[in-house]
Amino acid sequence: GRGSGNAASGSRGDGGNGGDAGAAGDGGDGADGDVLNIEGGNGGDGGNPGNAGSGGTGATPGRNGSVPTSGGDGGDGGDGYDAASDPAAVPGTSGGEGGAGGNGGAVGNGGNGGNGGSGADGANGINGSDSGDAGSEGQSGGNGGNGGAGGDGGATSGNGGSGGLGGNSGSGGIGGSGANGADATDTDPAQDGGAGALGGSGGTAGNGGAGGDATNGTNGNGGNGGVGGNAAAGGDGGDGGNGSAAFPDGGNGGNGGNGGAGINGGAGGNGGTGGLFLGNGGNGGTGAVAVTAGVTGGAGGAGGNTGYFALFSRGGHGGAGGAGNIRGGDGGAGGTGGRSWLFNSRGGDGGAGGNAGIGGGNGGAGGSAGNAGGDKILNNGATGGSGGNG
Structure with a gap:
């Protein structure tokens, strides 16, 4: 082109x-x-x-x-x-x-960033043809492309663009079947059947693109991670863009993609930082569930911090960890609250840990309140996330 x-x-x-x-x-x-x-x-x-x-x-x-x-x-x-x-x-x-x-x-x-392309499926293996022949292995699937990053807002004002979605991975091909062995004859014994071949592995999912930064508007959200194919790990969510030097909020992190069978879910993206004066931190993205015998849920993204002088502004909440079969993903930490000469703003809450068949994930730590020293009317910490159930 x-x-x-x-x-x-x-x-x-x-x-x-x-x-x-x-x-x-x-x-x-x-x-x-x-x-x-x-x-x-x-x-x-x-x-x-x-x-x-x-x-x-x-x-x-x-x-x-x-x-x-x-x-x-x-x-x-x-x-x-x-x-x-x-x-x-x-x-x-x-x-x-x-x-x-x-x-x-x-x-x-x-x-806005463009979406990543999907990986192609791998070819299936060939079945054995003659008596006792083994099948050939299936081919591996292709990887998904990463999503593009969002553009930044203009110099005077404007929102940042959203990140693109990560592409899905291709599935591995099915292994070929072995041929049946020949029956016994009057002179020859029966032959063994051929061995079946392994299937191909799935590709890796693409990651979501990051959101663009704002200037004096609000900013873009991070792109979502692509969904993993069979035996492929889910893509991670993109991070949220940052707020401008004045008032806007940080963008939210994208959610992680789901992991395929037996593999981990993708992690949630981190929330963006809020603007200098009144911007709230963005929330962390949610970690993905690891599906169909998935091992570990994805970790939740961390909440973004507020701007340094962000009066009454809240730190972003941490994302929840995804559920897993073996272990749940950990929740993301909450962001730090804003600080000023008089008030300290609330830190973001930590995300909940994911549930699991064996061990639940750890809850994320609560964000600290803003602290500039001296006596304050408000000095609120934040709640830690609850641990996941085993």
């Missing part, structure tokens, strides 16, 4: 899509000083399984300084080739990476 260039006087320049196995073009940047063509172009989607293009940057407008000048969205990563129909295929290919969102210009929002 090839980007169509920066905007000048025509339409916004979007990146071209990638061809087969090709990476996509990036979106063009907006034209500084223009009136109409000031938004960044969108990145193109990756060809299968190419990486996606990034979004272009928003421009600084000319005659009207309040016109929104958003960054372009990142394209989606292409999916991996599907190898399941080809008996002699190589393992399933991985999905492409999602493109990053472009940054906002002036008063613009950051573009």
Whole structure:
């Protein structure tokens, strides 16, 4: 693919899509000083399984300084080739990476990150044909692509973009069956049947992209982690973006993806930090449940801290740990509360530990209250998370 260039006087320049196995073009940047063509172009989607293009940057407008000048969205990563129909295929290919969102210009929002492509399923093994032949092994599945990061908000104001979702992993192929042994004859004994082959392993799920930082607006949330395929670990959630230097809240961390059979759930992302004066910390993402005999639940993300002088602002709550078969995930710690010359704000609560068949996860620690020294009217700590049930 090839980007169509920066905007000048025509339409916004979007990146071209990638061809087969090709990476996509990036979106063009907006034209500084223009009136109409000031938004960044969108990145193109990756060809299968190419990486996606990034979004272009928003421009600084000319005659009207309040016109929104958003960054372009990142394209989606292409999916991996599907190898399941080809008996002699190589393992399933991985999905492409999602493109990053472009940054906002002036008063613009950051573009959203693109989603990661899905990994392809591995090919199934070949069954044994002649008497007593073993089957061939199944091929492994491809990895999911990571989600793209969200763009930052503009210099004057604007929200950060959200991170893209991580791609799902491909499943491993089924192992081939062994051929039956030949029956006994008058002269020859019966033959043993062939051995069945192992199935291929599943790929790894992609991680969610991080949310973009704000400037003077609120910021983007972290992307969710991709869901793990069979025998694949879940992807982790992206972290929330940070608030600006003034008032906005930190973004929430994304949730972890679910783990496949026998494997761990993904961890939740961490909450972003709140703005300097009144911004609350973002909440940590929830750890994923490890499904179908999963071993350990994902850990909850930590809550974000408030800004240093954030009067009455709350630290973010820690995310809850996911449930597991063997052990539950630990809850995330709560964020620290704001502090000022008179009041101290409340710290965030710790997340609950996940339940498990054997050992419950530990509860997260409660966030500390803000503390700048001296006598305070309010000085509230926070509650620790409860431990999970075994």
